[in-house]
Amino acid sequence: MIQGMKEEHREFVRKKLARLRDVLGGKRTLLIVMQDFPDPDAIAAAAALRELVKSFQEITTTLACGGFVGRAENRALLKYLGLNIKSLDGTNCEQFGAIALVDTQPGAGNNRLCREVVPDLVIDHHPMRPQSRKSPFCDVRRPYGATSTIMHEYLSLAGVALSVPLATALLYGIRSDTADLGREAIQADIDAYLNLYPTCNKRMLGRIAMARVPRSYFRAIGMGLQNAHSAGNCVYTLLGTVETPDIVSEIADLLLRDEETTWALCIGAYGDQLLLSLRTSDLQANAGKVMSRLVGRSGTGGGHSVMAGGQIPIADPAPEAFHERAHEVIDRYRKILGNSNAQLSLLMGDDGEGEEAAAIWR
Ligand SMILES: [Mn+2]
Numbered sequence: 154m155i156q157g158m159k160e161e162h163r164e165f166v167r168k169k170l171a172r173l174r175d176v177l178g179g180k181r182t183l184l185i186v187m188q189d190f191p192d193p194d195a196i197a198a199a200a201a202l203r204e205l206v207k208s209f210q211e212i213t214t215t216l217a218c219g220g221f222v223g224r225a226e227n228r229a230l231l232k233y234l235g236l237n238i239k240s241l242d243g244t245n246c247e248q249f250g251a252i253a254l255v256d257t258q259p260g261a262g263n264n265r266l267c268r269e270v271v272p273d274l275v276i277d278h279h280p281m282r283p284q285s286r287k288s289p290f291c292d293v294r295r296p297y298g299a300t301s302t303i304m305h306e307y308l309s310l311a312g313v314a315l316s317v318p319l320a321t322a323l324l325y326g327i328r329s330d331t332a333d334l335g336r337e338a339i340q341a342d343i344d345a346y347l348n349l350y351p352t353c354n355k356r357m358l359g360r361i362a363m364a365r366v367p368r369s370y371f372r373a374i375g376m377g378l379q380n381a382h383s384a385g386n387c388v389y390t391l392l393g394t395v396e397t398p399d400i401v402s403e404i405a406d407l408l409l410r411d412e413e414t415t416w417a418l419c420i421g422a423y424g425d426q427l428l429l430s431l432r433t434s435d436l437q438a439n440a441g442k443v444m445s446r447l448v449g450r451s452g453t454g455g456g457h458s459v460m461a462g463g464q465i466p467i468a469d470p471a472p473e474a475f476h477e478r479a480h481e482v483i484d485r486y487r488k489i490l491g492n493s494n495a496q497l498s499l500l501m502g503d504d505g506e507g508e509e510a511a512a513i514w515r
Contacts, residue, residue: 155309157344166310169292173307174209176273176290180250182213186241186272187255188263189220190398193230193361194299195256196222197326198276200234200319201304202255208313215249217241219265223397225364230325233357234318241265256300258293259284262453262464276303280441280455298338301326305345320352325361332406337457369396377404377419378501385495388414389483392421398428402462405430411500418447418486420479425470427478429454429463443489447482 177183185202187195203214217239222228231238246252246267253274257264260282266272274290278297285291294303301323308315315323327346331338334346373392381390388408395401401421408417409432417432429447431440436459444461448454454463465482467474487493 155306155344155348157340158306163310166306169290170307170311173205173274173290177206177210177212177251180210180212180273182215182248182250184244184246184249184252185214185216185255186252186257186264186266187216187218187238188257188261189218189265190223190263191218191227191238192224192256192326192329192399193227193322194301194326194330196227196230196234196236196238197319197322198255198300198304200236200322201301201308202253202274202276204313204316204319205304205307205311208311212250215239215244217244220398224399224403225366225370226329226361227399229361229364230322233361234322246270254288255304258282259288260453261455263462276300278303279457296339298331298334298336298342299327299345301330302342302345305349306341309348315349315352317352317354318357320349321354321357321361324349324353325358336459367396370400373400373421374404374407377407381408381500382497383411383414383500384487384497385490385492386414387416387418387487387490387492388500389418389420389486390500391479392419395421395423395428398423401428402430402460405432408432408500409434416486416490418483420482422467422475422479425467427452427465427467427475427482429465429482431456431461431463433459435459443486446489447485449485 185199187199199216206212219241222231251273254272255276258275258277271287275285275288277293278300280295281293285293297303305323327342331342334343373395376392377390381388388411401419405417405419415433415435419430421428431444433440440459440461441456444454444456444463448463448465452463452465456462467478
Protein backbone atom coordinates (compact mmCIF):
# COMPACT_ATOMS: atom_id res chain seq x y z
CA MET A 154 0.00 0.00 0.00
CA ILE A 155 1.29 3.46 -0.82
CA GLN A 156 1.94 5.54 2.27
CA GLY A 157 0.47 9.00 2.24
CA MET A 158 -1.99 8.48 -0.61
CA LYS A 159 -5.21 10.34 0.18
CA GLU A 160 -8.47 8.39 0.29
CA GLU A 161 -9.95 10.72 -2.32
CA HIS A 162 -7.12 9.87 -4.70
CA ARG A 163 -7.42 6.16 -3.94
CA GLU A 164 -11.03 6.42 -5.00
CA PHE A 165 -10.01 8.14 -8.24
CA VAL A 166 -7.50 5.37 -9.04
CA ARG A 167 -10.02 2.64 -8.15
CA LYS A 168 -12.59 4.19 -10.51
CA LYS A 169 -10.00 4.40 -13.27
CA LEU A 170 -9.08 0.76 -12.69
CA ALA A 171 -12.71 -0.27 -13.02
CA ARG A 172 -12.96 1.71 -16.25
CA LEU A 173 -9.76 0.12 -17.56
CA ARG A 174 -11.20 -3.34 -16.95
CA ASP A 175 -14.42 -2.35 -18.70
CA VAL A 176 -12.61 -1.07 -21.76
CA LEU A 177 -10.46 -4.19 -22.01
CA GLY A 178 -13.35 -6.53 -21.17
CA GLY A 179 -13.32 -9.55 -23.48
CA LYS A 180 -10.25 -8.43 -25.42
CA ARG A 181 -7.74 -11.16 -26.10
CA THR A 182 -4.82 -9.14 -27.40
CA LEU A 183 -3.30 -5.79 -26.48
CA LEU A 184 -0.68 -3.79 -28.34
CA ILE A 185 1.23 -1.41 -26.08
CA VAL A 186 2.86 1.38 -28.05
CA MET A 187 5.61 3.59 -26.67
CA GLN A 188 7.38 6.62 -28.11
CA ASP A 189 9.66 5.83 -31.06
CA PHE A 190 12.82 5.85 -28.97
CA PRO A 191 11.53 4.70 -25.61
CA ASP A 192 13.11 6.07 -22.43
CA PRO A 193 13.21 4.18 -19.11
CA ASP A 194 9.90 5.68 -17.98
CA ALA A 195 8.14 4.46 -21.13
CA ILE A 196 9.71 1.01 -20.90
CA ALA A 197 8.83 0.59 -17.22
CA ALA A 198 5.29 1.91 -17.73
CA ALA A 199 4.70 -0.46 -20.65
CA ALA A 200 6.02 -3.42 -18.64
CA ALA A 201 3.78 -2.38 -15.74
CA LEU A 202 0.69 -2.07 -17.93
CA ARG A 203 1.33 -5.57 -19.19
CA GLU A 204 1.47 -6.96 -15.64
CA LEU A 205 -1.63 -5.02 -14.65
CA VAL A 206 -3.85 -6.26 -17.47
CA LYS A 207 -2.56 -9.81 -17.07
CA SER A 208 -3.60 -9.70 -13.43
CA PHE A 209 -7.26 -9.38 -14.33
CA GLN A 210 -7.71 -11.23 -17.57
CA GLU A 211 -6.25 -13.71 -19.99
CA ILE A 212 -4.64 -11.50 -22.60
CA THR A 213 -1.64 -11.59 -24.91
CA THR A 214 0.34 -8.36 -24.90
CA THR A 215 2.81 -7.06 -27.46
CA LEU A 216 5.11 -4.10 -26.87
CA ALA A 217 6.05 -1.98 -29.87
CA CYS A 218 7.68 1.26 -30.89
CA GLY A 219 8.31 3.06 -34.17
CA GLY A 220 12.08 3.30 -33.71
CA PHE A 221 14.34 1.31 -31.43
CA VAL A 222 15.88 1.33 -27.99
CA GLY A 223 19.18 3.11 -28.45
CA ARG A 224 20.69 4.19 -25.17
CA ALA A 225 22.84 1.59 -23.43
CA GLU A 226 21.03 2.07 -20.10
CA ASN A 227 17.69 1.41 -21.75
CA ARG A 228 18.94 -1.72 -23.46
CA ALA A 229 20.25 -2.94 -20.13
CA LEU A 230 16.83 -2.27 -18.64
CA LEU A 231 15.08 -4.27 -21.38
CA LYS A 232 17.44 -7.18 -20.92
CA TYR A 233 16.87 -7.17 -17.19
CA LEU A 234 13.08 -7.11 -17.68
CA GLY A 235 13.30 -9.82 -20.33
CA LEU A 236 11.26 -7.61 -22.65
CA ASN A 237 11.12 -7.86 -26.39
CA ILE A 238 9.99 -4.72 -28.19
CA LYS A 239 8.63 -5.14 -31.70
CA SER A 240 8.93 -2.65 -34.52
CA LEU A 241 5.69 -0.81 -35.20
CA ASP A 242 6.48 -0.85 -38.94
CA GLY A 243 6.07 -4.61 -39.18
CA THR A 244 3.05 -4.68 -36.89
CA ASN A 245 -0.51 -4.74 -38.15
CA CYS A 246 -2.42 -2.67 -35.60
CA GLU A 247 -5.76 -3.98 -36.86
CA GLN A 248 -5.06 -7.49 -35.70
CA PHE A 249 -5.07 -6.43 -32.03
CA GLY A 250 -8.18 -6.36 -29.88
CA ALA A 251 -6.97 -3.22 -28.14
CA ILE A 252 -4.20 -0.66 -28.44
CA ALA A 253 -2.58 1.35 -25.65
CA LEU A 254 -0.27 4.36 -25.78
CA VAL A 255 1.96 4.89 -22.75
CA ASP A 256 4.15 7.88 -21.88
CA THR A 257 3.04 9.52 -25.14
CA GLN A 258 -0.24 10.53 -26.79
CA PRO A 259 -1.90 10.44 -30.21
CA GLY A 260 -0.37 13.08 -32.47
CA ALA A 261 2.47 13.93 -30.06
CA GLY A 262 4.91 13.48 -32.92
CA ASN A 263 7.19 11.14 -30.97
CA ASN A 264 5.24 7.97 -31.72
CA ARG A 265 4.47 6.46 -35.08
CA LEU A 266 1.05 5.05 -34.30
CA CYS A 267 -1.06 5.64 -37.38
CA ARG A 268 -3.00 8.90 -37.09
CA GLU A 269 -6.28 7.21 -38.01
CA VAL A 270 -5.97 4.78 -35.11
CA VAL A 271 -7.77 5.85 -31.93
CA PRO A 272 -6.04 3.97 -29.12
CA ASP A 273 -8.27 2.27 -26.55
CA LEU A 274 -6.00 3.39 -23.71
CA VAL A 275 -3.84 6.48 -23.24
CA ILE A 276 -1.72 6.77 -20.09
CA ASP A 277 0.70 9.67 -19.91
CA HIS A 278 2.03 12.63 -17.94
CA HIS A 279 2.68 15.12 -20.75
CA PRO A 280 0.24 17.99 -21.44
CA MET A 281 -3.13 16.67 -22.59
CA ARG A 282 -3.63 16.54 -26.34
CA PRO A 283 -7.18 16.99 -27.64
CA GLN A 284 -7.08 13.70 -29.59
CA SER A 285 -6.47 11.77 -26.37
CA ARG A 286 -10.00 12.56 -25.18
CA LYS A 287 -11.37 10.41 -28.00
CA SER A 288 -9.89 7.31 -26.38
CA PRO A 289 -12.33 5.29 -24.26
CA PHE A 290 -9.75 5.19 -21.49
CA CYS A 291 -7.59 8.26 -20.98
CA ASP A 292 -5.49 8.95 -17.90
CA VAL A 293 -3.22 11.93 -18.49
CA ARG A 294 -1.84 13.42 -15.30
CA ARG A 295 0.26 16.36 -16.24
CA PRO A 296 1.72 17.23 -12.83
CA TYR A 297 3.20 13.76 -12.44
CA GLY A 298 6.94 13.42 -12.90
CA ALA A 299 6.68 10.00 -14.51
CA THR A 300 4.18 7.63 -16.10
CA SER A 301 5.84 4.97 -13.94
CA THR A 302 4.34 6.67 -10.88
CA ILE A 303 0.84 6.45 -12.39
CA MET A 304 1.38 2.77 -13.23
CA HIS A 305 2.70 2.04 -9.76
CA GLU A 306 -0.48 3.47 -8.25
CA TYR A 307 -2.56 1.17 -10.44
CA LEU A 308 -0.54 -1.91 -9.57
CA SER A 309 -0.62 -1.05 -5.90
CA LEU A 310 -4.39 -0.52 -5.73
CA ALA A 311 -5.05 -3.56 -7.89
CA GLY A 312 -3.04 -5.57 -5.36
CA VAL A 313 -0.55 -6.84 -7.94
CA ALA A 314 2.65 -8.06 -6.28
CA LEU A 315 5.63 -6.47 -7.97
CA SER A 316 8.48 -8.63 -9.18
CA VAL A 317 11.95 -7.35 -8.33
CA PRO A 318 12.74 -6.47 -11.97
CA LEU A 319 9.48 -4.54 -12.41
CA ALA A 320 9.95 -2.63 -9.14
CA THR A 321 13.52 -1.83 -10.20
CA ALA A 322 12.38 -0.66 -13.64
CA LEU A 323 9.61 1.57 -12.22
CA LEU A 324 12.00 3.14 -9.75
CA TYR A 325 14.54 3.72 -12.50
CA GLY A 326 11.80 5.20 -14.71
CA ILE A 327 10.87 7.69 -11.98
CA ARG A 328 14.51 8.47 -11.28
CA SER A 329 15.40 9.16 -14.87
CA ASP A 330 12.32 11.23 -15.74
CA THR A 331 12.68 13.38 -12.62
CA ALA A 332 16.51 13.56 -12.48
CA ASP A 333 16.54 11.70 -9.16
CA LEU A 334 13.36 13.41 -7.93
CA GLY A 335 15.00 16.82 -8.36
CA ARG A 336 13.10 17.85 -11.49
CA GLU A 337 9.33 18.13 -11.81
CA ALA A 338 8.70 15.49 -9.18
CA ILE A 339 5.55 15.78 -7.09
CA GLN A 340 4.76 14.07 -3.78
CA ALA A 341 3.17 11.14 -5.65
CA ASP A 342 6.51 10.45 -7.36
CA ILE A 343 8.34 10.56 -4.04
CA ASP A 344 5.75 8.24 -2.45
CA ALA A 345 6.07 5.76 -5.31
CA TYR A 346 9.85 5.93 -5.12
CA LEU A 347 9.89 5.22 -1.39
CA ASN A 348 7.41 2.42 -1.83
CA LEU A 349 9.45 0.77 -4.59
CA TYR A 350 12.87 1.23 -3.06
CA PRO A 351 12.84 -1.68 -0.58
CA THR A 352 11.83 -4.14 -3.33
CA CYS A 353 14.20 -3.04 -6.07
CA ASN A 354 17.56 -4.61 -6.85
CA LYS A 355 20.14 -1.98 -5.96
CA ARG A 356 23.01 -3.71 -7.70
CA MET A 357 20.97 -3.93 -10.90
CA LEU A 358 20.03 -0.28 -10.57
CA GLY A 359 23.70 0.63 -10.51
CA ARG A 360 24.46 -1.61 -13.47
CA ILE A 361 21.68 -0.11 -15.56
CA ALA A 362 22.73 3.46 -14.76
CA MET A 363 26.39 2.73 -15.50
CA ALA A 364 25.83 0.51 -18.55
CA ARG A 365 28.79 0.18 -20.89
CA VAL A 366 28.45 2.28 -24.02
CA PRO A 367 29.58 2.03 -27.66
CA ARG A 368 32.36 4.29 -28.99
CA SER A 369 29.77 6.30 -30.91
CA TYR A 370 28.60 7.59 -27.53
CA PHE A 371 31.93 9.30 -26.88
CA ARG A 372 32.06 10.63 -30.43
CA ALA A 373 28.64 12.22 -29.95
CA ILE A 374 29.62 13.75 -26.60
CA GLY A 375 32.83 15.07 -28.17
CA MET A 376 30.92 16.59 -31.05
CA GLY A 377 28.35 18.06 -28.68
CA LEU A 378 31.02 19.76 -26.58
CA GLN A 379 33.12 20.92 -29.51
CA ASN A 380 30.15 22.58 -31.20
CA ALA A 381 28.61 24.02 -28.04
CA HIS A 382 28.11 27.77 -28.20
CA SER A 383 26.93 30.13 -25.55
CA ALA A 384 25.08 33.43 -25.96
CA GLY A 385 23.85 35.25 -22.88
CA ASN A 386 22.01 32.79 -20.65
CA CYS A 387 21.66 30.08 -23.26
CA VAL A 388 23.82 27.39 -24.83
CA TYR A 389 23.17 25.25 -27.86
CA THR A 390 24.95 22.62 -29.87
CA LEU A 391 24.67 20.76 -33.15
CA LEU A 392 25.40 17.03 -33.16
CA GLY A 393 24.95 16.40 -36.85
CA THR A 394 23.60 12.95 -37.73
CA VAL A 395 23.37 10.74 -34.67
CA GLU A 396 23.41 6.96 -34.41
CA THR A 397 20.92 6.82 -31.55
CA PRO A 398 18.31 9.58 -31.18
CA ASP A 399 18.27 9.58 -27.39
CA ILE A 400 21.82 10.97 -27.24
CA VAL A 401 20.27 14.35 -28.15
CA SER A 402 18.48 14.70 -24.82
CA GLU A 403 21.43 13.29 -22.92
CA ILE A 404 23.70 16.04 -24.25
CA ALA A 405 21.08 18.71 -23.54
CA ASP A 406 21.09 17.49 -19.92
CA LEU A 407 24.88 17.65 -19.85
CA LEU A 408 25.01 21.21 -21.23
CA LEU A 409 22.48 22.46 -18.71
CA ARG A 410 25.04 21.70 -16.03
CA ASP A 411 27.09 24.68 -17.25
CA GLU A 412 26.87 27.02 -14.25
CA GLU A 413 26.53 30.11 -16.44
CA THR A 414 23.59 28.72 -18.39
CA THR A 415 19.84 28.78 -17.84
CA TRP A 416 18.80 27.21 -21.16
CA ALA A 417 20.35 24.38 -23.20
CA LEU A 418 19.29 23.26 -26.67
CA CYS A 419 20.72 20.26 -28.49
CA ILE A 420 19.97 19.49 -32.14
CA GLY A 421 20.75 16.27 -33.99
CA ALA A 422 19.52 14.58 -37.15
CA TYR A 423 18.11 11.10 -37.47
CA GLY A 424 16.54 9.74 -40.64
CA ASP A 425 14.64 12.56 -42.30
CA GLN A 426 14.14 14.54 -39.10
CA LEU A 427 15.87 17.15 -37.04
CA LEU A 428 15.59 16.18 -33.38
CA LEU A 429 15.49 18.90 -30.74
CA SER A 430 15.94 18.66 -27.01
CA LEU A 431 15.53 21.63 -24.71
CA ARG A 432 16.31 22.01 -21.00
CA THR A 433 16.06 24.92 -18.60
CA SER A 434 16.98 25.48 -14.96
CA ASP A 435 14.40 28.29 -14.72
CA LEU A 436 11.57 26.74 -12.72
CA GLN A 437 9.14 29.48 -13.78
CA ALA A 438 9.75 28.77 -17.46
CA ASN A 439 7.67 26.81 -19.92
CA ALA A 440 10.08 24.78 -22.04
CA GLY A 441 7.16 23.04 -23.76
CA LYS A 442 5.89 26.37 -25.11
CA VAL A 443 9.36 27.46 -26.23
CA MET A 444 9.70 24.11 -28.03
CA SER A 445 6.38 24.59 -29.85
CA ARG A 446 7.68 27.90 -31.17
CA LEU A 447 11.03 26.37 -32.15
CA VAL A 448 9.53 23.60 -34.26
CA GLY A 449 6.95 25.91 -35.84
CA ARG A 450 4.14 24.58 -37.98
CA SER A 451 6.15 21.98 -39.86
CA GLY A 452 7.31 20.14 -36.75
CA THR A 453 5.87 18.68 -33.58
CA GLY A 454 7.03 19.16 -30.07
CA GLY A 455 6.21 19.92 -26.51
CA GLY A 456 7.03 18.91 -23.01
CA HIS A 457 7.04 20.03 -19.43
CA SER A 458 8.09 23.23 -17.71
CA VAL A 459 11.83 22.53 -17.64
CA MET A 460 12.28 19.93 -20.36
CA ALA A 461 10.92 19.50 -23.87
CA GLY A 462 11.55 17.64 -27.09
CA GLY A 463 10.62 18.16 -30.70
CA GLN A 464 11.11 16.94 -34.23
CA ILE A 465 11.06 18.67 -37.61
CA PRO A 466 10.77 16.63 -40.81
CA ILE A 467 13.19 17.77 -43.52
CA ALA A 468 11.99 16.99 -47.03
CA ASP A 469 15.32 17.64 -48.75
CA PRO A 470 17.92 14.96 -47.89
CA ALA A 471 20.86 17.30 -48.65
CA PRO A 472 23.05 18.00 -45.59
CA GLU A 473 22.77 21.72 -46.37
CA ALA A 474 19.01 21.57 -45.87
CA PHE A 475 19.48 20.14 -42.37
CA HIS A 476 22.18 22.66 -41.59
CA GLU A 477 20.13 25.60 -42.76
CA ARG A 478 17.06 24.52 -40.82
CA ALA A 479 19.10 23.87 -37.67
CA HIS A 480 20.49 27.39 -37.85
CA GLU A 481 17.02 28.82 -38.33
CA VAL A 482 16.00 27.03 -35.15
CA ILE A 483 19.01 28.45 -33.32
CA ASP A 484 18.24 32.00 -34.49
CA ARG A 485 14.69 31.60 -33.27
CA TYR A 486 15.90 30.13 -29.98
CA ARG A 487 18.17 33.12 -29.34
CA LYS A 488 15.39 35.51 -30.30
CA ILE A 489 12.81 33.89 -28.00
CA LEU A 490 15.25 34.03 -25.10
CA GLY A 491 16.25 37.62 -25.91
CA ASN A 492 19.85 36.67 -26.69
CA SER A 493 19.99 37.59 -30.38
CA ASN A 494 22.46 40.38 -29.70
CA ALA A 495 24.38 38.68 -26.91
CA GLN A 496 28.01 37.87 -27.66
CA LEU A 497 28.45 34.41 -29.11
CA SER A 498 31.33 32.25 -27.93
CA LEU A 499 32.40 28.64 -27.87
CA LEU A 500 31.45 26.97 -24.61
CA MET A 501 34.88 25.46 -24.17
CA GLY A 502 36.58 28.81 -24.81
CA ASP A 503 37.98 30.41 -27.93
CA ASP A 504 40.07 33.12 -26.37
CA GLY A 505 43.54 31.67 -26.29
CA GLU A 506 43.08 29.38 -23.31
CA GLY A 507 44.28 26.39 -25.27
CA GLU A 508 47.89 26.80 -24.19
CA GLU A 509 47.00 26.97 -20.56
CA ALA A 510 44.93 23.84 -20.86
CA ALA A 511 47.81 21.95 -22.44
CA ALA A 512 50.15 23.12 -19.66
CA ILE A 513 48.42 20.99 -17.04
CA TRP A 514 49.89 17.87 -18.71
CA ARG A 515 53.49 18.94 -18.41
MN1 LIG B 1 7.82 10.00 -19.01
